[in-house]
Amino acid sequence: MNYLEVANSNLMFFMCTLVIAFVLLQAVLFIKAAWKRGAEMGIEPAVMKKAMTNAGLFSVIPSLPIVVMLVVLTVNLGQYFPWLRLSVVGSATYENMAADIVAKASGLAGIADPRFDLQIFTMAMWVMSIGIIWGIVFNIFFMKSLDKFSKKAKASNSHFIPVLSGALFIGMLALMSAPYITDTKNTTAIVSFISAAVAVILCGKVAKASGVKAIDEFSLPISLIVGMASAIVYTNTF
Amino acid sequence: MNNSDIERSRAFDDKINNLGRITSIISLALMVSVPLVITIFNKIQVSAGEIMASASGLIAMFAPMAIVENISYYPIIGAGGVYLSCITGNIMNMKLPSALSGMKLAGVEPGSSEGDIISIICVGVSSFVTVTILMLSMFIIGKYITPYLSQPILQPAFANIMPSLLGALVTPFVIKSVKVSVVPFALSIALCFALGGGYVQRYQSYFLPLIMVASVFAAYCMYKRGMLALKPAQGAPK
Numbered sequence: 505m506n507y508l509e510v511a512n513s514n515l516m517f518f519m520c521t522l523v524i525a526f527v528l529l530q531a532v533l534f535i536k537a538a539w540k541r542g543a544e545m546g547i548e549p550a551v552m553k554k555a556m557t558n559a560g561l562f563s564v565i566p567s568l569p570i571v572v573m574l575v576v577l578t579v580n581l582g583q584y585f586p587w588l589r590l591s592v593v594g595s596a597t598y599e600n601m602a603a604d605i606v607a608k609a610s611g612l613a614g615i616a617d618p619r620f621d622l623q624i625f626t627m628a629m630w631v632m633s634i635g636i637i638w639g640i641v642f643n644i645f646f647m648k649s650l651d652k653f654s655k656k657a658k659a660s661n662s663h664f665i666p667v668l669s670g671a672l673f674i675g676m677l678a679l680m681s682a683p684y685i686t687d688t689k690n691t692t693a694i695v696s697f698i699s700a701a702v703a704v705i706l707c708g709k710v711a712k713a714s715g716v717k718a719i720d721e722f723s724l725p726i727s728l729i730v731g732m733a734s735a736i737v738y739t740n741t742f
Numbered sequence: 743m744n745n746s747d748i749e750r751s752r753a754f755d756d757k758i759n760n761l762g763r764i765t766s767i768i769s770l771a772l773m774v775s776v777p778l779v780i781t782i783f784n785k786i787q788v789s790a791g792e793i794m795a796s797a798s799g800l801i802a803m804f805a806p807m808a809i810v811e812n813i814s815y816y817p818i819i820g821a822g823g824v825y826l827s828c829i830t831g832n833i834m835n836m837k838l839p840s841a842l843s844g845m846k847l848a849g850v851e852p853g854s855s856e857g858d859i860i861s862i863i864c865v866g867v868s869s870f871v872t873v874t875i876l877m878l879s880m881f882i883i884g885k886y887i888t889p890y891l892s893q894p895i896l897q898p899a900f901a902n903i904m905p906s907l908l909g910a911l912v913t914p915f916v917i918k919s920v921k922v923s924v925v926p927f928a929l930s931i932a933l934c935f936a937l938g939g940g941y942v943q944r945y946q947s948y949f950l951p952l953i954m955v956a957s958v959f960a961a962y963c964m965y966k967r968g969m970l971a972l973k974p975a976q977g978a979p980k
Contacts, residue, residue, distance in 0.1 A: 520776060592829060633777050638805040639828035640766050642828075647763075648821075675956070676950060705917075
């Protein structure tokens with residue numbers, strides 16, 4: 505039996521849909537709980553709505569490369585399983601890597617090898633599914649304790665907490681940014697970084713000057729597009 | 743915050759942790775059930791030994807990374823945000839930026855109770871958008887938009903999503919807290935020059951705790967010396 509028959513079977517579609525439906529349900533349950541608690545705490549519904557719109561609009565752009573990966577993975581792994589994998593924990597790079605490791609372990613050149621068969625496909629499914637679940641496993645066992653412990657620490661140190669979380673995420677963003685801003689061989693990345701940085705500042709200024717708050721509210725998606733567009737312009741001019 | 747507020751906030755934390763645990767267990771079981779059901783139903787012979795042999799390398803790589811990352815994300819997006827984003831992945835390029843920009847928009851601090859609420863909402867919406875886009879892509883638009891998305895002229899744009907995103911994300915926070923930013927940026931940039939940006943990126947998860955601890959330590963010293971202008975601690979018990 506050709507493995508693609510299994511990969512594109514109704515059973516596969518049903519199983520993948522089941523997982524994805526549950527993932528969506530989970531998101532709804534969390535949003536509902538947070539919304540209720542937010543209202544109770546006195547966060548304006550309008551503010552929560554704004555945050556929602558912003559998150560929704562912004563997420564469209566980073567989703568597009570995933571669409572491309574979906575189509576690429578579909579060629580070798582069938583229609584449904586890549587759809588599932590990219591909708592849940594997996595990232596495009598990981599899925600490709602995991603499937604490739606299995607193919608190579610079975611003596612093939614890669615997932616595009618014509619000898620890729622049902623058995624190897626099934627193994628790839630297993631490996632892709634269990635290789636990257638560890639964040640979830642960690643959460644199941646330890647997140648509650650971590651949360652309890654840090655809430656206690658927060659209660660006794662209330663003034664330093666905003667400084668602490670600020671320092672933590674600036675640390676994270678600094679480490680992530682540094683490889684791009686120091687990479688003198690790939691100046692396109694530097695150009696994108698700076699253009700997006702300028703765009704976000706301008707968005708804030710223009711919004712203040714013109715009184716159109718929406719410009720500031722959507723400064724992240726706007727600046728992201730400006731950064732990406734400047735990469736195109738830069739590569740084509742220099 | 744009076745007693746009933748503290749109780750309510752505790753009740754919400756418990757609710758989120760229970761919801762997080764239960765939905766994580768179910769999602770995990772469902773994810774593994776996909777290869778399981780396919781294997782059993784199609785009577786495919788696979789050896790658990792071979793699967794583990796292929797998966798072990800990935801597990802050795804991703805398990806420690808997952809632990810470090812989750813502990814690093816927690817102070818920024820809260821327990822609810824971490825539970826949710828671990829299920830749908832794409833944390834760095836989507837979930838974390840949506841949450842951070844949502845919090846900025848709502849005028850709340852990351853790590854505060856209000857921040858946690860906004861994070862859950864943003865991460866949830868972001869998951870929803872990605873899943874929906876992938877669903878549409880699989881069923882309808884994938885075939886049509888991929889040729890456009892894979893146009894060579896657009897490639898620099900997609901290759902530079904991360905630097906654009908970081909430029910847009912990092913700038914407002916750096917402007918807001920210049921002093922806190924100095925140490926983590928100087929250290930990260932020094933690391934990149936010493937070891938090479940590619941190396942730092944590959945082992946990002948392992949450098950992350952180092953930079954975050956250094957950043958917090960520096961902020962703590964400045965805080966103790968009264969160098970940081972204090973705003974009232976939002977969300978912390980008053």
